[in-house]
Amino acid sequence: MTRPDVVVTGLGATTPLGGDVASTWDAMVAGRSGVSPLTQEWAAQLPVQIAAQLAVEPSEVLDRVRLRRLDRSEAIALIAAQQAWADAGLADSGLDPERLAVSVGSGIGGATTLLAQDDILEASGPRRVSPHTVPMLMPNGPAAWVGIEVGAKAGVHSMASACATGAEAIALGLDIIRSGRADVVVAGGTEAVVHPLPIAGFASMRAMSTRNDEPEKASRPWDKGRDGFVLGEGAGVLILERADHAAARGARVYARVAGAGITSDAFDIVQPHNEGEGAIRAISKAIADSGVAKQDIVHVNAHATSTPIGDMLEIGALHKALGDHPVLSATKSMTGHLLGAAGALESIATILAIRDGVVPPTINLDDPDEALTLDVAAHKARHMEIPAALNNAFGFGGHNVALVFTRP
Amino acid sequence: MTRDEITAGLAEILEEVAGVSPDDVAEGKSFTDDLDVDSLSMVEVVVAAEEKFGVKIPDNEVQNLKTVGDAVSYIEAQS
Numbered sequence: 331m332t333r334p335d336v337v338v339t340g341l342g343a344t345t346p347l348g349g350d351v352a353s354t355w356d357a358m359v360a361g362r363s364g365v366s367p368l369t370q371e372w373a374a375q376l377p378v379q380i381a382a383q384l385a386v387e388p389s390e391v392l393d394r395v396r397l398r399r400l401d402r403s404e405a406i407a408l409i410a411a412q413q414a415w416a417d418a419g420l421a422d423s424g425l426d427p428e429r430l431a432v433s434v435g436s437g438i439g440g441a442t443t444l445l446a447q448d449d450i451l452e453a454s455g456p457r458r459v460s461p462h463t464v465p466m467l468m469p470n471g472p473a474a475w476v477g478i479e480v481g482a483k484a485g486v487h488s489m490a491s492a493c494a495t496g497a498e499a500i501a502l503g504l505d506i507i508r509s510g511r512a513d514v515v516v517a518g519g520t521e522a523v524v525h526p527l528p529i530a531g532f533a534s535m536r537a538m539s540t541r542n543d544e545p546e547k548a549s550r551p552w553d554k555g556r557d558g559f560v561l562g563e564g565a566g567v568l569i570l571e572r573a574d575h576a577a578a579r580g581a582r583v584y585a586r587v588a589g590a591g592i593t594s595d596a597f598d599i600v601q602p603h604n605e606g607e608g609a610i611r612a613i614s615k616a617i618a619d620s621g622v623a624k625q626d627i628v629h630v631n632a633h634a635t636s637t638p639i640g641d642m643l644e645i646g647a648l649h650k651a652l653g654d655h656p657v658l659s660a661t662k663s664m665t666g667h668l669l670g671a672a673g674a675l676e677s678i679a680t681i682l683a684i685r686d687g688v689v690p691p692t693i694n695l696d697d698p699d700e701a702l703t704l705d706v707a708a709h710k711a712r713h714m715e716i717p718a719a720l721n722n723a724f725g726f727g728g729h730n731v732a733l734v735f736t737r738p
Numbered sequence: 739m740t741r742d743e744i745t746a747g748l749a750e751i752l753e754e755v756a757g758v759s760p761d762d763v764a765e766g767k768s769f770t771d772d773l774d775v776d777s778l779s780m781v782e783v784v785v786a787a788e789e790k791f792g793v794k795i796p797d798n799e800v801q802n803l804k805t806v807g808d809a810v811s812y813i814e815a816q817s
Contacts, residue, residue: 395757399778461781 336507337738338584339576340418340569341678342410342518346562346665349386350413354665354675355682359711361691363546363664365560372526378538380545381524382562382666399462400475401440402522403565407472408479410565411516415480418569420514423579427483431512432473433503434567435489435496435519437670437725440467442525472520476567484512490670492725493635495519496566497673497733501590503570513575518567518674529561535600537637549667550694551634551660552641552702559635562666566674568681583738585681588718589620595728602640606647608730613651613720616732622718624653627734629689629719631680634660635667642701644722649703657714658706659683660692673723673731680721681735688713739817741765744791744810751786755779765807773806793817 343350346364347357357364364382373379388405389397397405411434415421443466450458465471470488477486485506489499496519503517532538539558541548549560576583593615595608602609617624630648634641641660648656661679668675683689688711695708718736723729739747749763756779762772769775775783784795787809793816795803803809 393757395755398755457785461778465778 333508335573336504336570336587337573337576338568338587338681339571339581340414340420341584341681342413342415342417343564343566343675343678344384344386344406344409345564345668345675346382346385349391351678353385355679358661358664358679358690359688361664361693361709361711363693364562365545365548365666367542367545376526376529376533377540378529378533379542380539380548380560382560383524384563399466401443401466401471403436403440403520404466404472404475406522406565407434407518407520407567408475410518410520410567411476411479414516414567414569418571419581420569425514427481429484429513430480430482431484431506431515432477432480432482432486433489433499433506433515433517434473434476435499435670436469436472437490437492437495437521438523438528439469440471441523441528443467445525445527476516480516482516491729492727493667493669493672494723494725494729494731495670495673496675497677497721497723497731498592498729500568500570500587500674500677500733501592501731504587504590507570507572513572515570516567517570518565519671520565521669521671522563523669524561524563532561539636547694549636549663551632551636551663551692552699552706553695554697554699556636556638556641558637559662560666562668564665564668564671564675566671566678568674568677585684585735586738587733588622588736589616589734591615591619591732593730595730597728600726602643602724603728606643608728609644609647609722609724610651612730612732613647613722616720616734617652620734620736622734622736625655626718627652627720628656628714629683629716630656630658631676631683631719631721632658632660633722633724635662640724642699645702645704652720654704656704657689657712658692658704659690661690663693663695673721676723677721677733677735680719684716684719684735684737687715689716741810741814744813745806747790748787748806748809751783751790755782755786763806765805765810767806768804769806787813791817
């Protein structure tokens with residue numbers, strides 16, 4: 331039996347750059363930063379007082395009563411999924427619910443619900459704790475809500491691999507369709523933990539930028555002045571569909587999901603392998619799985635979070651596994667790091683780069699690190715033909731995921 | 739507090755917790771069948787009602803409160 335082709339027929343997102351895919355992509359190509367000061371009262375005590383917060387609040391999209399029972403990460407997953415579902419035109423397509431699956435994950439989950447309800451427990455006692463607490467904080471909550479929304483009955487999966495979650499959720503969706511378990515998978519990632527505790531935790535690891543006086547310049551992958559990542563929040567969702575299923579219903583196809591590579595470092599709980607060994611294998615596997623010639627993969631949306639070590643290890647890995655020809659983007663320079671949603675949002679950016687023939691800019695790359703030996707579209711977008719492109723995502727725990735997308 | 743006042747108070751809670759229109763709230767209405775209040779929201783309604791009316795509504799009583807009128811009667815008797 332030949333392996334079925336898998337394509338992308340719908341996109342949805344709500345991000346620090348915009349409330350949907352179109353506005354996010356426009357801002358990205360224009361090189362706008364979504365990072366701003368944290369003006370909340372609790373921020374004053376923190377070493378990090380900047381973040382990339384949502385451009386459009388969920389309350390502008392979902393009604394108040396619905397939001398009462400949704401963690402913020404669930405609400406935005408639902409919003410992105412609604413957009414992707416509508417974009418794919420699947421609502422009245424007669425799709426069999428038993429051929430529809432969901433693969434939507436989060437890096438951290440409903441932490442803000444957990445902490446808010448703990449405050450209530452401490453202040454007012456157990457009877458005041460919301461009965462919605464558990465479904466709001468459980469890590470499968472976003473996937474489950476999306477499954478209810480679209481009526482998915484072929485399985486609802488919630489990947490959790492830290493900052494590789496969104497990409498690995500897409501890889502799982504690819505596997506589900508290839509193995510014949512579903513014809514359509516709603517796949518992506520979500521994250522909403524702009525809250526003092528997660529920020530304090532990341533800051534204690536010295537993983538975050540403290541460039542509080544220049545928020546828009548704080549996320550600067552590959553720049554000599556980089557001093558850590560900037561936390562972002564948002565969700566990205568893709569509709570993955572068996573190619574012949576999409577063709578039969580005359581669906582608009584954005585791109586083909588040509589291949590995926592997943593590896594683990596077995597090295598350190600937070601540090602990437604010191605020679606990028608796991609990343610090299612993930613990229614190599616994704617390329618082999620895709621069957622695409624390396625020379626055709628001319629663009630990479632890199633993981634590049636703006637941390638001193640990780641940024642350069644990825645450059646080395648790309649050199650070894652792909653070559654010296656691709657033009658890179660670090661869109662986190664604009665969106666901040668969406669953790670579990672990063673791989674999904676950046677896959678959307680990779681797909682739109684292929685569609686529009688444009689490499690989005692990497693802003694703030696004013697003084698490139700000497701070890702940056704690959705071409706980057708610094709400051710301004712670059713227009714070029716992109717037959718195929720790669721997206722990397724790596725996560726705490728030693729997760730490495732690479733995805734290859736091509737033109738339809 | 740009159741029965742109408744208690745009903746109005748419950749209507750406020752139902753709107754806040756479950757998005758029920760106050761116009762739909764009347765003594766004869768069933769929480770689950772008529773007003774679409776699910777089990778988790780009913781827990782919220784009970785806790786909010788305890789606070790609002792200064793009463794205690796034990797969990798084993800909640801199952802007897804099928805209609806708005808049942809709840810009004812219970813609150814009226816307790817307060």
